[in-house]
Amino acid sequence: MSGNETGRSVIRPTLMAIAVLDVVAAATVGLVTNVASSNGRVPPPVAWLQVGFRAWWDLGGVVLLSIALAILTIVSERLVTSAFYDDALATAVERQWSAAAMERKILVPAPVPIRWELVRSANLSGSPEAAINSRVFNPLPTHPQISEAKVSAGGGLEELFNVYAGLNSGRLVLLGRPGSGKTGAAILLLLDALRSRARIQDHDERRRTPVPVLLSAYGWAPGDGQSFQSWLVDRLGEEYRMFRRGKGRAAARELVLSGGVAVILDGLDQIPETAKALMLAALDPANIQADIRVILLSRTTEFEKAVREGHLQGGLVLQLLLLTPLMIVQY
Numbered sequence: 001m002s003g004n005e006t007g008r009s010v011i012r013p014t015l016m017a018i019a020v021l022d023v024v025a026a027a028t029v030g031l032v033t034n035v036a037s038s039n040g041r042v043p044p045p046v047a048w049l050q051v052g053f054r055a056w057w058d059l060g061g062v063v064l065l066s067i068a069l070a071i072l073t074i075v076s077e078r079l080v081t082s083a084f085y086d087d088a089l090a091t092a093v094e095r096q097w098s099a100a101a102m103e104r105k106i107l108v109p110a111p112v113p114i115r116w117e118l119v120r121s122a123n124l125s126g127s128p129e130a131a132i133n134s135r136v137f138n139p140l141p142t143h144p145q146i147s148e149a150k151v152s153a154g155g156g157l158e159e160l161f162n163v164y165a166g167l168n169s170g171r172l173v174l175l176g177r178p179g180s181g182k183t184g185a186a187i188l189l190l191l192d193a194l195r196s197r198a199r200i201q202d203h204d205e206r207r208r209t210p211v212p213v214l215l216s217a218y219g220w221a222p223g224d225g226q227s228f229q230s231w232l233v234d235r236l237g238e239e240y241r242m243f244r245r246g247k248g249r250a251a252a253r254e255l256v257l258s259g260g261v262a263v264i265l266d267g268l269d270q271i272p273e274t275a276k277a278l279m280l281a282a283l284d285p286a287n288i289q290a291d292i293r294v295i296l297l298s299r300t301t302e303f304e305k306a307v308r309e310g311h312l313q314g315g316l317v318l319q320l321l322l323l324t325p326l327m328i329v330q331y
Contacts, residue, residue, distance in 0.1 A: 085242065085251040086260050090211045092240055094194045097187050097214060106184045114185045115321040117154040119175065123304055125317035128152075134169035134314050136285050137293065141205040142196075151316070160185070160318070161192045169314030170285060170293040175300045176320035182297045185320060186264045189295070190214055193262070210260055210293060215239065216267035222282040223275055229256050229290050232263065259291035268298040268306065276306035284313040 098107075106112040119125055132148050139145045146166030150159065164172055176182040193212045200206040213236070220231045236252040237243045243252035255261050271279060281287065283294055296303075296312065300319065 085248075086207060086211055086255060088242060089213075089236075089240065089255070089261075090194055090197060092242070093211060093213055094191065097190055101187050101191065104184060104187070106188065111157065111188055112181065112184055114157055114160070114181060114188065115154065116156075116160060116174070116185075116318045117321060118151050119317040119319050121317075124175070124300075124307060124311075125173070125315055126311045126313075128316055131167065131169040131171065131314050131316040134167075136314060137168050137170040137291060139168065140165040140210075141208050142200060157185070157188055157192060160189055161196070163316070163318070164189065164193065164293075164295065165196070167316055169316060170291070171283070171312055171314040171316065172293075172295045173303065173312060173315045173317040174295060174297050174320060175303055175317060176297075177322070178299060180320045180322060182299075182320060183266060186214055186266065186295065186297055190264055207260070210262035211255075212262045212264060212295075213239070214264040214266065216270075217265050217279065218267045218270045220271075220279065221275065222278045228282050228288050229292065232256050232261065232292070236261070256292065257290045259293075262293040262295070264295045264297065266297045268296060269302045273305065276302075277309040280306055280310065280312045286313065 101107040118128060120128060128151065129148060132146060132151060143162070143165035145168060146163050151163060153159075174182060174185065176185075190212045197206060197209045197211065200209060215232075215235050220226070220228075222228070222231075233243075233249070233252050233256050236256070237245075237249055242248050265283075268276065268279070283296070285291075296315070298306070303317075
């Protein structure tokens, strides 16, 4: 049952109860009055009873109205927590990174072209087939599972989004040389994912589609015992005002634990060498008590150092390619 349906299931019976009690009170007062006045006069006992019923009616109406308003307030808060924060976050993220894309000039006059290929180096990744055929996640609603053939073929932004949406391991790594456009590609991918989510009309399907956020890993210290999901709740509060306290923080936690957020994680290059392997281990889906999809951005050399003690479990590794002179001229 959706949040709106839950609200209606509480609100409608409450309003109906108020209406029924008011009608019963009115009918009772009217009946007593008519019977008592049939002889042309209202005896004092009946008059007092009539006044009492009217007072009860007025007071009861006020009390019931107050109860109804209290219920409506509780239900509305619950609805906002369970149903509206995800869309509110999507709107905030879209505004944030659309503005950043305009500043970087990667959207106008057209999105900057990107190209990528699958990495099969044992020094950088485990088996791509294992990541593709994993059963940790399901594809995002309205998207098919990605195939080995399509991943092996490489591609551009559209194909990159299809890999993200259809990768059942939920772990994607995007590598590149300095200046290869990793952050720019991540922004374009994030905006594509938000547009795809916004096109979903069915409310339940949209809620099952996580809102992507782009965050820096700088400052996360998994060696200190802070879990990824706990760090993510804190970072959402730092980045977005709606999640900073009270109901907002509870909503952030609910979104994270329900898999309502996907994370594009930048800044691995800025993490101390001793913490990189710990971070990759902490991002293992088996170590996260929530279904959180992760896209990790890194320089190729830095990621190679990070995986010396073990690969990112389920990680499908892609390499951004430098644009050819012809592609630059055409752009």
